[in-house]
Amino acid sequence: MLKNDLLLRAARGEQTERTPVWLMRQAGRILPEYRALRGRLSGFKELVETPELAAEVTIQPVDALDVDAAIIFSDILVVPEAMGLTYEMVEARGPLFPTTIRSAQDVANLRVADPEEHLGYVLEAIRITKRALHGRVPLIGFAGAPWTILAYMVEGHGSKTFSKARRLLYTDPQLAHILLRKITDTTIAYLKAQVEAGANLIQVFDSWAGILPPAHYREFSTRYITEICEALPDVPVTVFAKGAFFALSDFAQLDCQTIGLDWNQDPRDVRSLIGDAKTLQGNLDPCALYGTREQVQQATLDMLRQFGPHRHIANLGHGVYPDTDPDNVRVFIETIKEFSTLAREEQL
Ligand code: CP3
Secondary structure: OOOOOHHHHHHHOOOOOOOOEOOOOOOOOOOHHHHHHHHOOOOHHHHHHOHHHHHHHHHHHHHHHOOOOEEOOOOOOHHHHHHOOOOEEEOOOEEEOOOOOOOHHHHHHOOOOOHHHHOHHHHHHHHHHHHHHOOOOOEEEEEEOHHHHHHHHHHOEOOOOOHHHHHHHHHOHHHHHHHHHHHHHHHHHHHHHHHHHOOOEEEEEEOOHHHOOHHHHHHHHHHHHHHHHHOOOOOOEEEEEOOOHHHHHHHOOOOOOEEEOOOOOOHHHHHHHHOOOOEEEEEEOHHHHHOOHHHHHHHHHHHHHHHOOOOEEEEEOOOOOOOOOHHHHHHHHHHHHHHHHHHHHHOO
């Protein structure tokens, strides 16, 4: 049914003619057509909550960049909102929760969301996108990892330290677990519904993994990610935990197909910790795309050599920065396609 299923085959460890490539945050401000559409709307949330428009911007990078996957245009923060905690996206500043989680009562007031009732607009965007894609490329669904969602719900906004969220893990670990339980239950139901609506692969974003000590990460994050992976037997799952180098040997045991690497990680080190039974995704430094065309090509080739041809999905080590020149993104993508094809043919 899919004309291009490189991403899914690479995730499952099957042979591919070349390395598949997509970019985290490929749908967004790097594309002039996104900025034009976004400029006509009241804000980010209108785009996220209008399924036809979300579908349109989901497909923009497939047309404009020729990537091997689409990722549904949404945000990880739709989950806390579905649970009863509304977010705002403040222009040029980022997310803000006017009300945050402070007490056992606050946690008790949250609901385990019903995907169709509270997140129906995302599911509808997935259905529309699938129809409009006509099987050109797979569609990636996603959610935040429970720890990262807790971090925003307790902190209320982005932070360098997330000290309010981390403080909770010391002062009231039991309450943290009650909250993580509710987030995990919501997330599992939501991701299953995304798969039912047509998502071909699921990525879990643990953007704030790197701020926890290893023991806390194991207790408050990995165990919930483990549950999420086990709840999704029908599609490949990718776990991207930024900064979680200390968790890699635990990740080797996860029931998932792919581990995402940020740009601080050496692909060869990660391969030796994870073994050959998983695919690795990543991990060019997004800043490498600020170089000249030749520099972008060189950095991309270096990255490809570090991963080797098998079980690799090419990507950046985090989301593409909004002021990146789309032409350099195209150089990154073309270099991967050309070199990885050659490498297969000539066993480079
Ligand atoms: O192309 C894609 O990757 C799909 C869309 C997507 C968005 N957010 C759209 C978005 C995805 C996968 C996300 C995930 C997300 N959102 C994460 C996890 C990935 C990561 O970056 O670590 C996190 C932590 C968030 C929360 C969030 N949303 C922040 C911190 C911000 C502000 C920073 C920024 O980039 O502006 C957002 C806003 C956001 N989410 C934008 C987009 C396109 C920009 C807002 C706009 O266009 O006005």
